[in-house]
């Protein structure tokens with residue numbers, strides 16, 4: 001794993017950091033010297049990896065739980081972060097999920113609202129809430145997790161999820177212009193098909209194998225494949241002239 005002092009003295013907030021892509025992003029930021037404020041999921045019931053609890057014990061990390069299923073959850077998270085720090089250098093909006101595959105004809109209002117609230121509205125709410133702390137930092141970076149499905153539309157039953165990721169992609173481009181005068185860069189990482197609990201829930205082994213065969217690099221991605229792009233887009237020394245961009249991390253699954 002890449003290790004450096006690239007983020008020494010920097011405060012990094014990551015949502016959805018209890019597992020999958022977000023967990024690896026947290027691990028790599030910690031390895032590069034950041035102080036990490038990690039939202040580790042909806043509840044404290046699940047056991048977390050030792051490196052996170054060790055970082056918490058050493059004062060290098062603070063761990064939070066919150067359900068972003070409504071505005072109260074995101075507001076509570078923002079308030080908890082603001083209680084701990086006066087400035088935020090990096091915000092990674094990564095919490096998200098598909099919830100299920102919902103055919104267009106039978107999609108319920110509850111299903112629609114849940115997908116949009118978590119993947120779209122919560123990103124707006126957390127960003128709005130932490131903006132004063134990012135402005136106070138002088139320069140800052142926001143990196144939002146979107147998806148290859150924002151470009152392709154995704155597979156059957158994922159129309160609302162894919163559209164919510166497209167919203168975040170466009171929202172990020174608009175914010176990049178709006179926040180540039182404040183020294184805040186805004187970019188996205190767009191994962192392809194990454195082996196995490198996400199696909200354990202929503203994709204069969206056959207579907208994943210069929211997808212794998214279409215990928216030029218001939219394998220599914222891993223959280224380790226994704227995390228360095230988040231660090232790259234967060235570090236002014238590496239990407240200080242990049243804003244309003246979406247970097248696709250997909251083994252060539254989509255080349256256009």
Ligand SMILES: NC(=O)c1ccc[n+]([C@@H]2O[C@H](COP(=O)([O-])OP(=O)(O)OC[C@H]3O[C@@H](n4cnc5c(N)ncnc54)[C@H](OP(=O)(O)O)[C@@H]3O)[C@@H](O)[C@H]2O)c1
Nearest residue numbers: 016020021041042067068094095096147191193194196198
């Ligand atoms: N895996 C892929 O192929 C892929 C592809 C494109 C984009 N993505 C995106 O990448 C991001 C990370 O996904 P992943 O693959 O790492 O999935 P994951 O392992 O399922 O992790 C999802 C994270 O989001 C959190 N989350 C889910 N529902 C939440 C809620 N209601 N409130 C607050 N947090 C909630 C989860 O917390 P809990 O532990 O409480 O559930 C978990 O920390 C997501 O935005 C996903 O849409 C993934």
